[in-house]
Amino acid sequence: MKKTVRILFILVTVFLKVQCNGVHDDEAADVLNHSNLDDSNNSSDPNRNAGEQGDTMGEDEDRLVIDLFREYNFLIRPVRNVSSPPVVVDFGVAMILLINVDEKNQILQTNVWLTMKWNDFQLAWNPAEYGNISNxxxxxxxxxxxxxxxxxNADGNYEVSFKSNVFVDHHGDVTWVPPAMFKSSCRIDVEWFPFDExxxxxxxxxxTYNSxxxxxxxxxxxxxxxxxxxxxxxxxxxxDVPGQLVHKPDLKENKMVFNVVIRRKTLFYTxxxxxxxxxxxxxxxMAFYLPVDSGEKVSLTISLLLALVVFLLLVSKILPPTSNIPLMGKYLLLAFVLNxxxxxxxxVIVNIYFRSALSHKMPTWVxxxxxxFLPHLLVMKRPERIPIFNGYFVEEYCASEIFDASLVMPSMTATMLPFLQVTSNLNKEASSASSGQSSEHHENCSKWKKRLSIRMSRRRAPRARLDDDGEDIVDDSNGNHVDPLQEKISKEMKxxxxxxxxxxxHxxxxxxxxxxxxxxxxxxxxLDRLILxxxxxxxxxxxLGIICSAPHVFDFVDQEAIINKLNARYLPSDMYS
Structure with missing residues (x-):
């Protein structure tokens, strides 16, 4: 019973479908005849004819779309049978913008237009049957x-950014040009940063499909x-932007590889x-040119060391932690070690500068x-020192110090001169008193004569005695009288x-x-001059060795000229012109 009902339901459905198609065909014929009649009656009105032709074109396009997609299945690969040749897809990539190169995460971000073209036999038609519609x-x-x-792909989004319409011509050729923003993984080689390519x-x-x-x-x-x-x-x-078509029949693999060669602009990093x-x-x-007495040699070097550490951290944050040391990293490391x-x-130089004979003895080889040796090799001339006897010992002086030294350290003669003058005056007075040539005598002149006679009679060691006035009289070993004033002067001189x-x-x-x-x-x-x-x-x-070793240090890039050259090389003549 159920089987009979099912058969009747199928027959009724087929009958209704046939009736609907017949009615639709009759209506389309009536509309076409009516439009032809209107065209013959109203051919004198061009604006009306243009509008009616547009209506006719729209109907033809609507009818074409209905006919093309009546039994079309977009899930099935467009081949007639399983043994048919593979679907050939013409593929191309047009780069519109290079958005970013993330060196840290090694990602290239680009804006591209993909171009795909293939033939779908189910979408072919005769333009004459549909108002000369060709696409x-x-x-x-x-x-x-x-x-x-x-x-x-590096971000997991494998789809294009915008699902644009496809272009279909009457031969069945389908062209699809969707725009896309891709983030692709790119191995960044930072060996020559910032002169890298x-x-x-x-x-x-x-x-999903194989070759x-x-x-x-x-x-x-x-x-x-x-x-x-x-x-x-x-x-x-x-x-450069070359491409390569990879086809591996044994693996049934078919893919396209496009190489985008880019070079960094170095002005900013320079x-x-x-x-x-x-x-x-x-x-x-220049720290070795700074005098030690300034006290800023060590401070200068430490400050530069800290500045180099800051620059080294800055470079490490920009670049990925790869096994290759970047060019600037090498130079910063060299400057760091030198610092x-x-x-x-x-x-060491400060320690040597403040040495003295009390703490260190200078070896002969030093x-x-x-x-x-080294001063002669380094063309260093030490100020000449002249040996001069300064009254006490022989000392070396610079030529500019001789005059000042004579003022500070007078000679022995100049030092002893006042005492020699006093002694000579006393001797003169004693000689004049003994000879009696002077007309004027001191009040103690008689006492001098008495003492002189006493000294002449005594030749032994000097001894002290009292004179008539009760003053001490000192004799030397020969019995010569020694005046107390002269003895006092002699002790002061000594x-x-x-x-x-x-x-x-001292x-x-x-x-x-x-x-x-x-x-x-x-x-x-x-040492300062040598290390300097x-x-x-x-x-x-x-x-010069590190920076100039980069392969593209002095290369100037004219981007417009390179783009024109690449277009002339790869594009067909009709597209390039």
């Missing part, structure tokens, strides 16, 4: 689309990324990173190397001479220590 624009979800995606790849292929079902081919035989609508980037220059780093590297050399050596060298001798000995010792300190200071100056020349040579050589 259609239909939504992309109504036709079969090849599932071509970007294999090296990167080669990023865009790999396209069918996600025996869908096969890729070059669109218009353009074997590269199209750049005719490319907008220039302010950070990167496009150098001004912000390279020039300050080079200046700091050469500024660390550390400069700190150590500065501490004197020969740093006071004789004390003065001993004090002068002590001062002279000054001699101080001058000897000063000479030793000056020798150590000169050794420190020679060595550091300058190493810094200059390292700067």
């Amino acid at each position: 259609l624009h239909v939504p992309s979800d109504r036709v079969w689309l090849p599932d071509i995606v970007l294999f090296n 990167q080669c990023c790849t865009l790999v396209f292929g069918s996600w 025996e079902e869908v096969r890729l081919h070059w669109y218009n035989n353009i074997q590269a990324v199209q750049l005719h609508d490319y907008s220039y980037s302010g950070i990167w220059d496009v150098i 001004v912000i990173l390279i020039i300050p780093t080079v200046l700091m590297a050469f500024l660390s050399v 550390i050596v400069a700190v150590v060298g500065t501490v 004197r020969k190397v740093f006071l004789e 004390t003065t001479v001993e004090a002068i001798a002590y001062i002279a000995e 000054m001699k010792r101080e001058m000897s220590l000063k000479k030793m300190r000056d020798d150590w200071k000169y050794v420190a100056m020679v 020349l060595i550091f300058f040579g190493v810094t200059l050589g390292g700067t």
Whole structure:
């Protein structure tokens, strides 16, 4: 019973469908006859004829769409049977904008237009049967689309940004040009940063179909990324965009690989990173030109060391942590090591500068190397020191110090002259008193005569006695009378001479220590000059050797000229013109 009811239901459905098609055909014939009659009656009205032709075109297009998609299944690959050849999809990529290159995450972000063209035999028609309509624009979800995606996608979004309409012509050729924003993985080589050149790849292929079902081919035989609508980037220059078609029959693999070769614009990094780093590297050399007495040598080197650490951290945040050390990283590391050596060298030089004979004894080889050999080699001339007897000992003085030294340290003769004059005056007075040649005598003249006679009679050791007035009379060993005033002057002179001798000995010792300190200071100056020349040579050589070793340091890139050259090389002549 159920089987009979089902058969009757199928027969009724078929009958109703046939009746509806007949009615629709009759109505279409009536509309067509009516439109022909109206055309013959109203051919004199051009505006009305144009409007009616547009209505007719719309009806033809509507009828064409109904006929094309009546039994069309967009889920089935457009082949007649299983043994048919694979669907050939002409594929091309046009890059519109290079948005960003994320070196840290190694991602290339681009805005591209994909071009896909294939033949669908189910969408072919005769234009004469449909008002000479030769092409259609239909939504992309109504036709079969090849599932071509970007294999090296980095954000997980494999679909295009906008599902645009497809263009279908009467031969069954379907063209689809969807725009897309892709984030593709790109291996960033930072060895020559910031003078680096990167080669990023865009790999396209069918996600589910193998090479025996869908096969890729070059669109218009353009074997590269199209750049005719490319907008220039302010950070990167496009150098080359070749493409490669990979076909592996044994693996049934078919894909297209586009290589985008880009080069970084270096002006920003040259001004912000390279020039300050080079200046700091050469500024660390000037620490050896700074005098030790200024007390700022160690402070200068430490400050430069901290600045280099800041720049090193800045570069490490920009670049990915790869195994290759970037070019700027090498230079910063060189400057960092040189600065550390400069700190150590500065501490050693300061230590040598403040040495003295009380704490260190200068070896003979140090004197020969740093006071004789190296100054001659480094064209350093020490101020000439002239040996002069200053009244107490022989000392070396600079030519400019001789006059000042004579004022500070008078000679022995000048020192003893006042005492010699006093003694000579006393002797003259004594001789004049004894000879009686003077007409005027002192009130104690008789006492002098008496004492003289007593001294002449006594030749033994001097002894003290009292004269008639009760004053002490001192005789020497020969019985000669010694005047108390003269004896007092003699004792003061002896004390003065001993004090002068002590001062002279002390000054001699101080001058000897000063000479030793000056020798150590000169050794420190020679070391400063030697390390200054060595550091300058190493810094200059390292700067030229590291920075100039990059392959594209002095290359100038004219982006417009390169784009025109690439378009002329890869695009057909009709498209390029």
